[in-house]
Amino acid sequence: MGDGERSGMLIGRRSELSALTGALDRAAAGSASVVLVGGDAGAGKSHLVGALTRTARERGCAVLIGQCAELGESMPYLPLADALWAGAASGDPALRSALESRPVLRRLLPDGDGAGGDLTGELVQQRLFGAVLGLLGELGRDQPVVLVLEDLHWADRSTRHLLTFLSRVLQRERVCLIGTYRSDDLHRRHPLRPIIAELLRLPDVRAIEVAPFGLSETAEFLTALSAASRDVPPTAEEIGRVHRRSEGNPFYAAELYTASRSGEDLPSGLADLLLARVERLSEPASLVVRAASVAGDRVRDALLRQVSGLDEATADEALREVVSHRLLVPDGTEGYRFRHALLREAVYADLLPGERTRLHATYASLLSAAAGRTRAAAALAHHSFAAHDIPTAFAASVEAGREAERMGAPHEAHEHYDRALSLWDAVPDPEKATGTTRLRLQLDAVRASGRSGDARRAVTRLRRLLAEADPADARLGALLRGGLAHYLSDLDHLEEAKAVSREAIAMLPAGPPTYERANALATYARILLAVGEDEGVSLPAVAEEAIAIARAAGATEPEASALVSLGVHRESREADPEVGALFARAGDLAISGGDYQVGLRAAFHRARMLFDHGDLQGAAASAAESVRFTLAHGLGWSMFGATLRCLEFLIHYALGDWDKAGRLSADFPVQVVRPTEAQISAYALFVEVARGEDVTERRRWLESVWDEDALVAYIARGLLAERALWHGDTETALGHTTAVLDELPPFETQAIRIIATALWAHADRAVQARAAGDTATAEAAVRAAGPLLERARTDASTMAGGRPRAWLGLEGHAWLARAEAEHARVLGKNDPSLWRAALDAFSYGFTYEVARSRWRLAEALAEQGDREAAQKEWRTALEEATSLGAAPLVSALTDLGTRARLESRDQAPAGAGLTTREREVLRLVAEGRNNREIAAALFISPKTASVHVSNILTKLNVASRTAAAAKARTEGLLADQGPSAGGRGRG
CATH class of the missing domain: 1.10.10.10 (Winged helix-like DNA-binding domain superfamily/Winged helix DNA-binding domain)
Structure with a gap:
């Protein structure tokens, strides 16, 4: 095995290797340790132990390794003999000398007197056990000893007795005994099972279970293998x-x-x-x-x-x-x-x-x-x-597809429908067998594709159906085009979607009212929201015509869809307070009619509207209710199902409930394939970047997608620009923001946040350049910043077509205020009043952005010499950032406090700036709990526990959990804590 595969096998084994190294440390300090390493065949036990023995040899330890074999009871003490023979063959004089003085052990070597003879008699066995103990003690006087007994599931009875003996009597010897076994080979009657259970009751015996890789670890492992080859x-x-x-x-x-x-x-x-x-x-x-x-x-x-x-x-x-x-x-x-x-x-x-x-x-x-x-x-x-x-398989596949849809499993439903369609021509009288037509079954497959989040597959099937359809059948042609336009808009192919929806409308007369015409009009209205109104076409008029025809035809789906489009249109132009009720009515209408996709669209806009108007608690409750419905019906990967999941995460991020946000994002994939997966994955960066977590793997996967998906690029590159700025890398930050802004169309409010980030980068450049006397670079930053601010102001005030924008949303106004303040910083005029305006604008509930604005406000006040006001804002910002666990912001505030001399002993937050939650975690760390145990005790996810531990190490300026525990005890950081958080006494 090459080095690449060997190191790859250790991926995700850091805690297990740390436990083994800890056992070696205890042995070196004079406290014998026994570790039993279990795991399935191929889990990596031998590689893990191999890493330990390499470390032991580098430290000058004596290493003895013995291997059991599948030979039953025919060769007693085989692993011991193997270990002693290999050690003697290595030329170790200390081992050779120790063996020479112990004849009973010499008999285990190939050249020993009586090798292979009976060593299992009670008296001989007692002598041998004593000799082994004496050998290990003698060797340990000069150097720590590591004795490894591999594959104990094949151990003979005598070896099992030796293991038990050594585990019980080794105490002050400098010996680390490691035993490995295959968990999957320990059937109920296996003789090793009761021995392991018995040994684990002993105080110096520990168990390590080598668990399977998670998905991310498998990805890292396979990537390492490919790199090695x-x-x-x-x-x-x-x-x-x-x-x-x-x-x-x-x-x-x-x-x-x-x-x-x-x-x-x-x-x-x-x-x-x-x-x-x-x-x-x-x-x-x-x-x-x-x-x-x-x-x-x-x-x-x-x-x-x-x-x-x-x-x-x-x-x-x-x-x-x-x-x-x-x-x-x-x-x-x-x-x-x-x-x-x-x-x-x-x-x-x-x-x-x-x-x-x-x-x-x-x-x-x-x-x-x-x-x-x-x-x-x-x-x-x-x-x-x-x-x-085949006939039974065909009928059952159709029934299975229907069952899957009822159970909320649209992906599986599509697979069943697809199989049934492939068998259609091989079955006599398929319509009689299933009670459906081929066209109806194909449309069922399209619907299932869309609900599973695979709009591309739905588009492909609809194009094929259009090519096969009778051109004279206008109603069918309009129905297929309406569906095609809908899924094309989901894929952001908006111009084609608009053209196709117009074709669908043109194919049908204005009367009598039909589902197909109402559907085509409702789809057209939805597309006009995204691309802007056509010349001479009023979106409200299109939506109201769709609603009227839908009501006359009894078509709830198009009516609900048109109501949502009408509501979004009114909100953007009139800030209509009744829009929320309109969204609620549309959602109820769609759900009652069985159209969950339109229902989720209405639910999204209702929660989003509450969020935009600053009702974050109301938005959180609305989004949570809708997400529960989404997941219960298997629609988590549909377009608006995924969007609602992201919105719920974003609301908790804004509220500052990052533990909750972390639990939600734990289900967001890292290794992404489909566009929907990538979009959801990108949202996780909000908290990960703000907390200063390692985002290398997520970035690697998103980078392969963002050139094809504008939303992924907007979220991921905008947040990666922030991450670069926290690391002082303005060039990378501007590369990201420029790429995003080049793709965003004019009059797009999403651009304002990216512009604010770009201005942050230009401001940092200008500040650094002026400090270094580099006038040219500072002037270049000023020239670049002007057009950016002008674009932000235009996007905030104007809609496509030149109409004034009636409603921007509280967050939009806040980002514009941030952009104004950053622009002043570019000009060298760090204005406290502008930062105060930004702070006030975010104060509707966006906790993190309030803290970030307060950071800059404190800096601006310090630059103007108002030290008392600066200290007040700095101290509050530090408390806010520390409470969130926003490590990069905490670091920036600490730096500001040092540079501006805002920090003093009586003003510094107690406990090295640890939050209450972090102090709870620190107490559990000091008790020796691992991340899973901490998570269980505090009712948080293991990932969130890991983040808290990382933040604690950063704030305490230590490199390990052990050092953190020691510092906590030395500095009395645990003194004000009561019983352990989520402690052992809890039922």
Whole structure:
């Protein structure tokens, strides 16, 4: 294995390696340590222990490594003999001398007297145990000793007794004993299980479980593998596929990834390794595993028994054997699942073709015979298709699609509809079999695509339908064009969407009222909101015509859509206070009619309107309610489902409830493929940048998308510009802001925030240049800043077409105030009144921006010599920033306090500026809790706990948790705390 793969296997193992290194430190200090390292085969136990032994050798420790083998009881003390022989062969004189004085140990070496003889007699065993203890103690006098016993799941009885003996008697010896074992091999009756349970009660014995990789760790691991082999980096699809199949097992992931690059699905070597465990089973147990592999990852107990064809007693015994060997594990109270999905793949691939078909047919027959709720259409479709029963597979696929839609699983619904459409021509009388037409089924597939967030697939299918449609069928043509325009607008192909919607309207007469014409008009009105009104066309008139026709035709969906468009139009021009009620009515109408997409659009604009008007608590409640509905109906990845999730996050970010925002963003993906995923991922940067977290991985994925998605570029690049400015990198910041502003159209209010960030960059440049006497650079910054401010003022006051903008929104006004204040800073006129205006503008509830504005206000006051006022604002800003955990802002304020001499001992916040929450976390750190334990105690996510710990280390200016705990005790930072937050006494 190369260095790249070796280091890759240690990805995500920092805490485990730290625990092992801590055991080595304790041993070196004269307190013996025993660590039992468990994990599935391929999880990386040996690599983890290998990293420790390399560290131990670098520190001058004696390292003895012994390996157990799958030889049963035939070779007692094999790992001990292996360790001693390897140590003696290394030429270590101390070890050779110690062995020479202990004949009973000499017998374990290949050249020893009586090697391989009986060493298990009680008296001889006692002598040997004493000799081993004496050997380790003697070696430890000169240097710490690391003794590693690998693969204890294969250990013989004598080795297990030796492990128990050493774990109990090692105390003050400078010895670190490490044992590794495969968790997945410890079946219920395995003799090592009770020994581990017993040893873990001892005070000096610790356990480490090497867990599977998470998705981000798998991504990092595969990227490291590709870099080591000088291959192209893995794509998001590859990473997701490998992670799902490997379930985070590093060895499996490496094998699958390498094989996939050469076109191999399941590497034969990996399949053989997995099947070796099945081959040890009895024939009935093997039959049960083969039958289970056909069912999928999970199978009900009763169904598995029926398919296996075994009598009750034999089935009981076979299932007990399979479960004891941990090939299948109980899944709830009614069934089983495979211990690892790859094991199922390997067993399934090993079936003979006829055997596979027969088992699928048996499952399909049993499912068809089942009645009511026990019949699962998706499973019936799968098994029927695999058994080559096409008519049953076809009908079941349509039913499964409908079931998936009812259950809120639109992606799965589309897959079922897609399979049914592929079988349509192979089935006699398909309309009779399903009660639907081919066109209706195709439109069902389009709807499912849109609801799952895949507008591109919906557009592709609609284009195909248009190409096949009868040109003379105007109603069908208008219906298809209306749908196409809708999904094109979701993809921001607005000019084409407008043209297509106009075609749809033109195809239909004004009367009689029809759903198709109302839908085309409502879609056209929605598009006009985005692109601006056509010449001679009034958006309100289009929307009101759509509403009138929809009501006459009884079409709730177009009516609701047009009501939302009308509301957004009125809000932008009239600041109409009744618009909220209009959005609510549209939402109720859409939901009652079953159109959840339009309902979510109305819900988004209602929550967004509350947010824009400064009612952040009302907006948070509205968004939370809508997100619950969204997720309950499987619409989290639809266009407005995703937008509502982002809005809920953004509201809590503005409120300053970053713990809540962090819990929400924990579900935002990092490795992104689809545009919707990238947009959601980008929002997570708001808190990550403000807290100073490492965003390298998220940035890497977003960077591959932002050239194709304007919203991703706007959010991600705008926030990365802020991150660059916190690091003093004005050039990178201006690169981001310029790229975003070049793509934003005129009269776009979103530009104001980006302009304020760009002016921050120019102001920093100008300030630095003046301080260095660089007049040319300062003047260049002034020249660049003027047009930026003018654009911000224009965008804030004017709409497309030159109309005055009636409503900008509180946040828009606040960013304009920030831009005005930054522009003055560019000119060298850092004006407190402008920063006061910005502070007041953000005071409707935007906690972080209030603190940032107050920072600049304190700076401006200090520059004018008003030290008392500056101190007051500085102290308040520091408290606000510290409470948020906004590490970059805390650092900037600390720097300002030092430079302007605003800081004094009696004014500095107590506890090194730690927030109440951070002091709670610090107390748990001092107790030795890890991030997961801290998260559980404080009811926060592990990621949020990790952020708090990082902020604490930064504020205390220490490099480790141990140092933080020590400083907390030394400086009395825990003295004012009561019992542990979320402490052990809590039920």
